[in-house]
Amino acid sequence: xxxxxxxxxxxxxxxxxxxxxxxxxxxxxxxxxxxxxxxxxxxxxxxxxxxxxxxxxxxxxxxxxxxxxxxxxxxxxxxxxxxxxxxxxxxxxxxxxxxxxxxxxxxxxxxxxxxxxxxxxxxxxxxxxxxxxxxxxxxxxxxxxxxxxxxxxxxxxxxxxxxxxxxxxxxxxxxxxxxxxxxxxxxxxxxxxxxxxxxxxxxxxxxxxxxxxxxxxxxxxxxxxxxxxxxxxxxxxxxxxxxxxxxxxxxxxxxxxxxxxxxxxxxxxxxxxxxxxxxxxxxxxxxxxxxxxxxxxxxxxxxxxxxxxxxxxxxxxxxxxxxxxxxxxxxx
Amino acid sequence: xxxxxxxxxxxxxxxxxxxxxxxxxxxxxxxxxxxxxxxxxxxxxxxxxxxxxxxxxxxxxxxxxxxxxxxxxxxxxxxxxxxxxxxxxxxxxxxxxxxxxxxxxxxxxxxxxxxxxxxxxxxxxxxxxxxxxxxxxxxxxxxxxxxxxxxxxxxxxxxxxxxxxxxxxxxxxxxxxxxxxxxxxxxxxxxxxxxxxxxxxxxxxxxxxxxxxxxxxxxxxxxxxxxxxxxxxxxxxxxxxxxxxxxxxxxxxxxxxxxxxxxxxxxxxxxxxxxxxxxxxxxxxxxxxxxxxxxxxxxxxxxxxxxxxxxxxxxxxxxxxxxxxxxxxxxxxxxxxxxxxxxxxxxxxxxxxxxxxxxxxxxxxxxxxxxxxxxxxxxxxxxxxxxxxxxxxxxxxxxxxxxxx
Numbered sequence: 001x002x003x004x005x006x007x008x009x010x011x012x013x014x015x016x017x018x019x020x021x022x023x024x025x026x027x028x029x030x031x032x033x034x035x036x037x038x039x040x041x042x043x044x045x046x047x048x049x050x051x052x053x054x055x056x057x058x059x060x061x062x063x064x065x066x067x068x069x070x071x072x073x074x075x076x077x078x079x080x081x082x083x084x085x086x087x088x089x090x091x092x093x094x095x096x097x098x099x100x101x102x103x104x105x106x107x108x109x110x111x112x113x114x115x116x117x118x119x120x121x122x123x124x125x126x127x128x129x130x131x132x133x134x135x136x137x138x139x140x141x142x143x144x145x146x147x148x149x150x151x152x153x154x155x156x157x158x159x160x161x162x163x164x165x166x167x168x169x170x171x172x173x174x175x176x177x178x179x180x181x182x183x184x185x186x187x188x189x190x191x192x193x194x195x196x197x198x199x200x201x202x203x204x205x206x207x208x209x210x211x212x213x214x215x216x217x218x219x220x221x222x223x224x225x226x227x228x229x230x231x232x233x234x235x236x237x238x239x240x241x242x243x244x245x246x247x248x249x250x251x252x253x254x255x256x257x258x259x260x261x262x263x264x265x266x267x268x269x270x271x272x273x274x275x276x277x278x279x280x281x282x283x284x285x286x287x288x289x290x291x292x293x294x295x296x297x298x299x300x301x302x303x304x305x306x307x308x309x310x311x312x313x314x315x316x317x318x319x320x321x322x323x324x325x326x327x328x329x330x331x332x
Numbered sequence: 333x334x335x336x337x338x339x340x341x342x343x344x345x346x347x348x349x350x351x352x353x354x355x356x357x358x359x360x361x362x363x364x365x366x367x368x369x370x371x372x373x374x375x376x377x378x379x380x381x382x383x384x385x386x387x388x389x390x391x392x393x394x395x396x397x398x399x400x401x402x403x404x405x406x407x408x409x410x411x412x413x414x415x416x417x418x419x420x421x422x423x424x425x426x427x428x429x430x431x432x433x434x435x436x437x438x439x440x441x442x443x444x445x446x447x448x449x450x451x452x453x454x455x456x457x458x459x460x461x462x463x464x465x466x467x468x469x470x471x472x473x474x475x476x477x478x479x480x481x482x483x484x485x486x487x488x489x490x491x492x493x494x495x496x497x498x499x500x501x502x503x504x505x506x507x508x509x510x511x512x513x514x515x516x517x518x519x520x521x522x523x524x525x526x527x528x529x530x531x532x533x534x535x536x537x538x539x540x541x542x543x544x545x546x547x548x549x550x551x552x553x554x555x556x557x558x559x560x561x562x563x564x565x566x567x568x569x570x571x572x573x574x575x576x577x578x579x580x581x582x583x584x585x586x587x588x589x590x591x592x593x594x595x596x597x598x599x600x601x602x603x604x605x606x607x608x609x610x611x612x613x614x615x616x617x618x619x620x621x622x623x624x625x626x627x628x629x630x631x632x633x634x635x636x637x638x639x640x641x642x643x644x645x646x647x648x649x650x651x652x653x654x655x656x657x658x659x660x661x662x663x664x665x666x667x668x669x670x671x672x673x674x675x676x677x678x679x680x681x682x683x684x685x686x687x688x689x690x691x692x693x694x695x696x697x698x699x700x701x702x703x704x705x706x707x708x709x710x711x712x713x714x715x716x717x718x719x720x721x722x723x724x725x726x727x728x729x730x731x732x733x734x735x736x737x
Contacts, residue, residue: 058640087646095642102641107634111733112656122642157732173642 004031005214006055006098006181011069013047013054016062022285024050024064026238029312032181037204037215039229039246041222041261045282047238048218052183055216056100057082057090073098074180096126099174101203103186105166109158115142116154119173126177141172144206164195171203178211185218200228222265226250231318234258237283237293240312244319254321256298292324300325333728333735340724344717351713352427352706353420359702360416366436366700367406371398410436410702427710433703437696442707445692450711453681453688457673459604460611464619467612469662472623477650479628491617499614500679506606507683520603607684614680615669619662626658633657660731667723671716 013025025047032038040048053059054066057078071078073093081089094100099122102108109118119141120134129137135154142150145168158166167187174182184203188196207213217229225232225246232249234242234257242255253259260278280297289295295305302324312320313328359365375398407413414422426433432442475484497505510519630636631654639653640646677690685691689708696704727734 056641058637091643091645093643094640095644100641102634102638104634108638110635110639110653110657112660112731113653114732121644125643159733170638173638 002034005034005074006032006216007070007072008051008055009070009072011051011054011071012067013050013059013064014067015064020286023238023288024285025054028069028235028238028240030233030240030243032214032216034180035212035214036230037217037228039225039232040216040218040235041220041225041232042235043220043282045237045285046235048220048235049185050238051235052100052185052216052218055183056094056098057087058100092126095122095174095179096177097179098181098183099177099179100183100185101167101170101174101187103189105163105170105190108170109166111158114155114157115161115169118158119154119169119176122173123176137176138172141176142169144175144209145169145172145202147172163191164199167191167195167199168202171199171206175206175210175213179213180211181216182207182213183216183218186220187217188224189219189221196224197227200224204228222261234261237288238285239293239322240320241294241323242319242321248316248319254315254319254326255294255323256300256325257294260297260299292322337721337725340721344721347717348713349424352424352709355709356420356423356706357416359706360412360419364700365412366410366702367403367412369700370406370410371403374398423706432707432710435696435701435704437699437701437704442703445704446689446707446711449687449689449692452686453673453677453690456604456607456681456686456688457611457677460608461615461669461673463608464612464615465662468616468619469623469659472620473627473650473655475620475624476627476631479624487620491620494613495617495621497613498679499610499612500683502613503606503610503680503683506609510606519606607680607686610680610683611673611677619665622665623658623662626661627654630654630658656730660727663730664723664727666726667719667721668716670719670722671712 008028008030011025011028012023015022015024024045028047028051030038040051042048050059050064055071055073055078057066059066066079066082069079074097076089078090078093081087109115116135116138119138120129120131123129123134123137124131127134139150139154142154147153147165147168153161158169161169170187182203187203188199191199203215207215215228217224219225229246231243231245233240234249234255236257242249242253242258244253249258250262253262257278260276263276264278266272266275278297279299283289283293283296289306290309291307292298292305292310295301298305305324308324310322310324310326312322313326314320315326316329404413411419411422423433430443432446434440435442435445438445471487475487478484506519508514510516627650631650633654636649636654639649644653677688678694679690680686681688681690682694689711692704693708693712695701696708
């Protein structure tokens, strides 16, 4: 097996607020292989966005802080430099080796600079291109993401672009420096459903045409996961509950939370009066249960779930579940 | 977009007529106008010459002595003989021909008076304005970047103090502390240069108007080669404006017009310190807070996160991406500042006895010198109207999202 591109080990990102410490991400471990599309799925507040922002070290500090863990990218521990307040390391990687697409295309572009300036900016910054070369490359990238008459539109401002077009610009910007990892934080949530599919397809297409970057796709939409991802990480309350490849997740989910998520999806061809839901609400991050964080809503709860936090177990090769019900696979 | 600005310019006309018509009408009907003041002066003169110490009953008797014809001629002199709408039409017609009338108190064309005073106010106003932006913008930026730090809190206290003290009030206080009245004597007590201030200087009190130049002590006269022996002293004489050398900075020992170019510049600057400080104080708080809040707001925007995600350094993100956006409200305020410079100058020029546009307006209001008052209104409202258009134009220039149609 190839070496992983990115290893996240025991990542803990806490927010210190007046109400107390919110453990938004509390001990997350996963790996991203070169070229793969890894989905992180979970409800709002499950820590998926914080995880991605932690990798980029874009957590607003204060109140947020990465308190523990290692993020090893291409053999370098990014958090070692972070702890020594040396931000040059991440600065050279951001936008260059790892780039990011955000949820809000409407506000993620600077309103007072032209599209061309904004796409060319990282090329000048990281690749040392002169403004002319950077501009030419920016036009190429914009053509690649399907912006018609890119050479003219490069001089336009973000407000002259629609939401879908802006997200294309964001993709062009993110992929312009040939990154090896692209983090997409709910890239389609703010878009129309018809545009969503286009944007996802485009991401995969452009990825294939360029440096075959690995994609870390953050979403709450199981359908998006099913369409695009190779492997899936299911998060709940700042912890990973289940990791498996996409087929396994959809066909034999083991964690009651994953099962609940899948059961809540409407199925084509089946008429039901009401979609099933996961009962209850996500517990407050300030007041998580002692044991399994899902125990307050779990329909298969055991007595020990409330007091003993479950460990991650590997039930079959590559399939990890954090649940007392999961049976570890027999070691060969 | 051009059509928008053409429309804006055309809209200035009815606005201008509205402003001036309203104010002109008020001057026609408000009591205590120039005619009444002239009558009062006449009565006082009669009372003085008649009985010497004539009481109130005496002036009542005098009132009957103003004949109908006298009243009519007085009204004609001050332009009160016609109905207000007709008078306004005549006035407006003259204004369109750049004739603002003649001042009642100075007996000079209002246009000349304004032309003479305007540059003085502009120098003070612009330097105060420039200086305040030069202080407020970096301070606001630094406060936003260091939000919540000791520096931020400390400077916020300063901002609150500055916000709660109007510029001219601080002027009075500072003049008392530093102007040689009660405590320290390190700045002049008013005026735009030494030529003016020293008329009220300590030496001036010993000299009397009408005295011979030969009465001035030899040591002082040596410094004024331009003074002839047979001249009599009047308020415009350099000697009248002299102050003992050992009491002041070297700069202050001479009359302004006797100094070299550098000396004159330094002298003017030295006179400008306190008034300009007061101008800055007046604008300081709001501009600093506006700058800080605007930058803070922009630093929290998604596109700032995008800029960080590109790997740009904090400096580039703040100064290139966030600052450009947060300067929008500051820059658009520039147009409005044009008129604020003048509005604020009324009281500051009064406190520091700066013979500028503001003081002219203030004095004309007190003296009911309506041609001057209305002349200043014309200039002031034109500036304000132009300022608004300049603001809109700057808005277009900076923010690509704004395209007026």
